[in-house]
Amino acid sequence: MAVCVVTTADGAETARTLIAxxxxxxxxxxxxxxxxxxxxxxxQAPRALEARxxxxxxxxxxxxxxxxxxxxxHIFTHRVWRMLIYRARCDGxxxxxxxxxxxxxxxxxxxxxWVSAASNRPLLASGNACRxxxxxx
Numbered sequence: 345m346a347v348c349v350v351t352t353a354d355g356a357e358t359a360r361t362l363i364a365x366x367x368x369x370x371x372x373x374x375x376x377x378x379x380x381x382x383x384x385x386x387x388q389a390p391r392a393l394e395a396r397x398x399x400x401x402x403x404x405x406x407x408x409x410x411x412x413x414x415x416x417x418h419i420f421t422h423r424v425w426r427m428l429i430y431r432a433r434c435d436g437x438x439x440x441x442x443x444x445x446x447x448x449x450x451x452x453x454x455x456x457x458w459v460s461a462a463s464n465r466p467l468l469a470s471g472n473a474c475r476x477x478x479x480x481x
């Protein structure tokens with residue numbers, strides 16, 4: 345599994361982070377997450393994430409704009425997720441349709457929104473991937 349935390353290049357308090365809502369059924373139904381893809385091989389992760397982020401944002405983000413920042417394992421009672429964590433910064437503001445943290449449909453069918461650290465501190469303060477998203481380069 346690969347995860348990409350996509351943020352705008354604004355300052356720490358004004359930067360926005362892209363999140364998408366999981367499907368209404370299945371594991372973690374309707375919860376919000378960063379861009380996630382299942383990959384069989386770690387070498388596939390950057391290109392697979394590029395396609396997922398493009399579908400969520402509605403605009404292209406080059407795989408070269410992504411930086412691998414770590415690996416994490418999350419153990420559920422019945423499943424183990426081994427995650428490759430990437431971070432990417434998009435230049436400029438998020439797409440206008442979702443710039444105000446409103447929920448917007450994406451071309452992937454997932455609801456998406458851009459959230460700020462200031463307005464969503466509890467969400468962004470939990471989990472290692474979230475902390476990595478706001479670590480200066």
